[in-house]
Amino acid sequence: MSMMGGRGRRPGKKDSGPKAKFSQLVPYMKEQRGLLTVAVIFSIIGAAVNLAQPLVVGNIISTVQEGKDVLPIALALLAITLLSAVASGAMYLVLAKAGEGVVFSARSKLATRLLRLPIAEYDLRRTGDLVSRVGSDTTLLRAALTQGLVDGAGGALIFVGSVIAMAVIDWLLLVLTLLMISVAVAAIGITSRRIRAATTKAQERVGNMSASVERALSAVRTIRAARAESRESAQIQQDAKEAYVQGVKIAGINAWVTPIGGLAANGAFIVVLGVGGYRVATGETQVANLITFILLMFLMIRPVGQFFGAYSSVQSALGALARIQEILDVPLEDSDTERAQVSRRKAVNKTAIEFKKVKFSYPARAEVAVDATGKPIPDAEPVMSEPKEVLKGVSFKIERGSRVAIVGPSGAGKSTVFSLMERFYEPTGGGILLDGQPVQAMTRSDLRAQIGYVEQDAPVLAGSIRENLLIGAPDATEKDLKRVLNEVNLTAVLKRDKRGLDAEVGEQGIMLSGGERQRLAIARTLLSAPPIMLLDESTSSLDGLNEQRMREAIDAVAKNRTMIVIAHRLSTVVDSDQIIVIAGGKVIGTGTHKQLLRSTPLYKELAATQMLD
Known part of the structure; x- marks a missing residue:
């Protein structure tokens, strides 16, 4: 957990804690x-x-x-x-x-x-x-x-x-x-x-x-x-x-x-x-x-x-x-496997993903009680936070094979949309369809086999480059690994260490730069070649040259796939087939870059800020 993050659950004075029997x-x-x-x-x-x-x-x-x-x-x-x-x-x-x-x-x-x-x-x-x-x-x-x-x-x-x-x-x-x-x-x-x-x-x-x-x-x-x-x-x-x-x-x-x-x-x-x-x-x-x-x-x-x-x-x-x-005793995430009703087959539905009036609120959580100065009160009973509604009736359709961008200010709910697509959470209202089928009607394993996901923080696990790449595709060959590294312009990392693919990346990828960590995370997802790819602000740490090369690599890999990208840099998404603008947990505009400049003031403001109008 980051230094500035919450401290999660802590024991309270009146909480005797869980009990166990012999x-x-x-x-x-x-x-x-x-x-x-x-x-x-x-x-x-x-x-x-x-x-x-x-x-x-x-x-x-x-x-x-x-x-x-x-x-x-x-x-x-x-x-x-x-x-x-x-x-x-x-x-x-x-x-x-x-x-x-x-x-x-x-x-x-x-x-x-x-x-x-x-x-x-x-x-x-x-x-x-x-x-x-x-x-x-x-x-x-x-x-x-x-x-x-x-x-x-x-x-x-x-x-x-x-x-x-x-x-x-x-x-x-x-x-x-x-x-x-x-x-x-x-x-x-x-x-x-x-x-x-x-x-x-x-x-x-x-x-x-x-x-x-x-x-x-x-x-x-x-x-x-x-x-x-x-x-x-x-x-x-x-x-x-x-x-x-x-x-x-x-x-x-x-x-x-x-x-x-x-x-x-x-x-x-x-x-x-x-x-x-x-x-x-x-x-x-x-x-x-x-x-x-x-x-x-x-x-x-x-x-x-x-x-x-x-x-x-x-x-x-x-x-x-x-x-x-x-x-x-906590139920497993995939404990709903027995409810799966749909076997995966080659998709024929024109719509890849559809959100229908989706609502979502993060659950209440126990937080540490603090005094007037903000310091934790020792042995005080935890205080329950109020549930926060993040999405408020979000609806959109993403066509198969299209490249779609989701943009909006920080805290608008963009990353939450991706979390719901991956079924990390269940919506509190509305429904989500994959290939015209409710996502709840299939197992999470089947669902995630269709969707590749590059997180916002692009986490890299301690170990070697090879071990990181093989997480999502354990049967990939060395040729496959080098090919995908070349596609994301990461072959220089192999050349600077004689161990090549077996070079260690360090704890949390500390031996790599921020841009290299993101490119390695993207390469890891590309290697599994899913039909739908989610990229959450995946180019935010790249310089101009590498960002252009990354865009070219993504464009090449995106052929015959559905690509959904979240980015604060509008320059990376202006060529998208569709841009969805989210603010305050609602969709306030959809269309191309030119259409949104005319129809959506917030998007026009974002574009002006980045000198793209």
Whole structure:
């Protein structure tokens, strides 16, 4: 997003954010069920072995007291300890792979979804926040869906087994132990419930910070030239501080879990040691039984701690999943595919495109609340903007094979016309026909196969010249690539780098001049050779010589095609078969250059300004 652009959606003070349910985590678990099953098996083996250790230790003590040979039992204890270590290591190795699989799956789904959202979603959301969901939020799923839940399986076995063994040894000590642990369980449960909401807020703040950084880096030259480094840095620091505050809140919540668990464990140990010692002294139990019971007690307490660790991880994951699921739940742009009723065939209709009383308003959007000085108010609830009607009953026809220009002052709605032709948005009134057929009756893929589009900003993707050209025509040959570059007078770029077509263009095409970026974007569209071409102010950055050459190239390519051009330079469109003048969201004139000079005052004014009258 540009430096001067809006900041999109931000969390409000009263907005608790999206919610996620545990059931929404299940699909990710199912994808890794093979690895998770193996991990559970290792966890259960480890749990069974761990349960055996206190009992073997008790036998060793009894054997020593009886003066018998302890070597066989000691060797058995050594074997059990080694087996426990092997099972634990194998479990965590499998879990690591499963965890990475979970993250990969979530990122793949998000990345695929992000490229297919309705265009309006990109207008409402900030790029940095979307990137944060792919990078930061997905990592929080790893521990919750792997180590936390798998540890719970083994922990449950250890807990149940320990309780049974402890009940057999001394039921009174077991009751006292469970009372101490129950108090800790209740306290930790109350504390941990706050983690999910805190995590969602924390991830939102991280998204805000990422968006601010992306915003600043994408316009770093403008920021430097305007000496705005301090202001932009202050905004990033503010977002980073908000993320820090939320992070501290989560740490503060988690910080109580371990001390409460430790307090319960120490309290239980003191009670068991005191009461158990008394029972040993009175002959009600044996030393070996007391030691075995204490070992089992600590073994039982460990899975309780693991449970709350798993619970905290799941709560954090649910907080992150809410932000992930919010994007996955947005309907795809092409979700109307099943409504397509028209199969594409060779067009026979004389009219290529027709607008019938088309109306359009951009939807309301959440904007950051600001104070009287224009500064954002921290944690304030977003303010909804009013929908703005851009087109107010626009009607026109464009004949097949003609060259048509759309002109008018800035903000008149010219680029919106192109967006509606491409079905980036749906009109709020009226209808649009392609070859006499409603555009809603065909899939967007079929529609866009008929229409080539060069955007106003002529975006160039990071990578090579070849990669940029192949976006719209992946099967084009090297000969085709060089031919189209020659047509737009861009062969000089190939000559100045020995890599030729594989020369890098840099981030956002920074290695190219403004005119070269536009010509590369035009070449990319020409390569796919669509029957209809939309050029949105595509020659605005070209000098006089290259503009003339570009016009000649477009004229050559435009043969047998419908060409629709938006331009502020009337010199580039005076030879058009038809010129449509738009102002204030309405068509105020149509005709040739000479006809409009006589019939449309605004067009005559524009022509006079550019000395074309």
